[in-house]
Amino acid sequence: MIAEELTIGEVARRAGVPISTLHFYEAKGLIRxxxxAGNQRRYPRGILRLIAIIRVGxxxxxxxxxxRARLDRLPQDRPLSSDDWAILSGEWRAALDERxxxxxxxxxxLDGCIGCGCLSMRDCPLRNPGDSAAAEGPGARAFRTAGD
Known part of the structure; x- marks a missing residue:
């Protein structure tokens, strides 16, 4: 007979994570x-798929x-499905492509200069002629992402 719920030790073993990771995920609101009655944690079997998704992320x-923000938008009353994974992976794809x-x-x-974010280097004729990046303020310029 297959148990409906798993103990924390069973989840840790099956998911391949330490128990402390499960405590951490729970504290962060990623799993529940x-x-x-004896005050021991019990997890639904679907938690294994959820942990796998968290680890892939x-x-x-x-x-x-x-x-967590993405998982919070999915139904909490059932195990995650392949359709749920399709939604998550689609949302993460653009961020991964940018990275x-x-x-x-x-x-x-990287080997052309110092990875050249040009933090106001005065003598970089390729990326920062005349130290023009200094006028833009602090921080690297060449490798900014859309969110910077």
């Missing part, structure tokens, strides 16, 4: 548990706050 560099473009540009130009 209920308490048994983390591995691709998506901040936990953004992962890939930025990292590719950085990789391709």
């Amino acid at each position: 548990s209920r308490r048994s 983390q591995k691709t560099g998506i901040p936990l706050a953004e992962i 890939i473009t930025l990292l590719t540009r950085l990789r391709d130009q």
Whole structure:
């Protein structure tokens, strides 16, 4: 017989994460548990798919706050489906494409100078002739993303 709910140890083992990670995810509002009569955490079986999605998001560099914001818009009364994943992955795709473009540009130009964000370097004729970036204020200029 398959149990309807899993203990925290079972979830940790099946998801391949330490128990402390589950506590952290719960504290951040990414996952939820209920308490048994003995005050032990119990998780629905669908939590394993949710944890897998959280981990994929983390591995691709998506901040936990953004992962949570996206998950909060999905139904909480059932396990996540492939349709839910299609929505999440579609929303994350543009951010990942932007990050890939930025990292590719950085990789391709890294040995040309110092990765050249040109923080007011006076003698960079390629990226910052005449120290023109100084007039734009602090911070790197060449590798800004759309959100900067």
